[in-house]
């Protein structure tokens with residue numbers, strides 16, 4: 679076993695803030711007596727490969743410096759591989775992203791010095807991981823925070839243009855995208871429930887926050903072995919504007935447009951081969967019918983002791 683930490687830095691995250699801050703982060707890691715090696719991502723999804731190499735070289739303690747997409751790629755690197763000792767891995771996050779949504783569930787501070795202090799404590803929390811198995815493409819994608827299909831994916835597709843606006847990128851992207859959005863036909867099955875027809879969006883949640891601080895799922899517990907499902911058939915622009923504060927204060931799911939459920943498995947089919955976007959942790963994945971299943975307490979994350 680390698681006792682050193684392996685630090686993966688996405689220099690592009692947070693609109694390039696990671697790159698600018700890295701010298702200070704490095705200094706702080708040294709000051710807090712971390713023994714570490716570092717690698718920078720050189721292209722999209724490179725962290726998937728970097729984490730696999732690190733684990734194959736016996737590193738078990740990983741730090742992600744970046745946003746939700748960087749963490750998502752690291753998790754896909756761990757689970758989309760033949761790594762069998764993933765239960766021994768410890769994963770810490772120094773959040774330098776745009777949305778930084780996963781860290782909000784655990785109140786991990788955006789301040790990098792404080793985030794490093796938390797990692798130093800090595801307090802472990804075993805969190806559920808979601809697995810999206812694409813039916814036709816026979817590919818698996820994993821997520822640690824939230825996946826969505828429909829409007830949600832559409833916003834992720836649009837949001838790149840607005841990332842310079844920071845966390846506001848998602849809400850502005852959502853408002854702009856709502857105008858003229860055409861709902862898609864979905865067929866959704868879980869437990870004894872079937873939902874079929876034109877749908878605005880389906881959210882499959884593990885973590886509490888998405889879209890830069892929005893709370894669109896209910897009674898979230900990240901290790902209960904259940905997805906927090908939110909289904910919205912339709913919504914008007916006027917309703918969103920009227921209830922905009924509820925999107926961020928956790929009360930949105932009380933609105934009658936929200937149907938919420940809990941399940942460990944959910945099957946989604948896209949009717950009529952419609953062109954629809956699917957996102958996982960804010961990263962677009964390929965479009966296909968899929969089954970989402972939860973892997974309870976699959977991975978050890980380093981979080982603050984609450």
Ligand SMILES: Nc1ncnc2c1ncn2[C@@H]1O[C@H](COP(=O)(O)OP(=O)(O)OP(=O)(O)O)[C@@H](O)[C@H]1O
Pocket residue numbers: 688689690691692693719720721722723724744745746747748749751774775776777778779960961
């Ligand atoms: N060297 C690189 N060049 C270009 N893209 C990269 C590079 N390294 C990683 N990426 C991509 O950068 C994207 C965004 O990263 P990340 O999500 O960490 O930052 P963010 O978008 O600013 O934050 P958030 O997801 O929290 O809003 C990911 O999709 C990842 O694949």
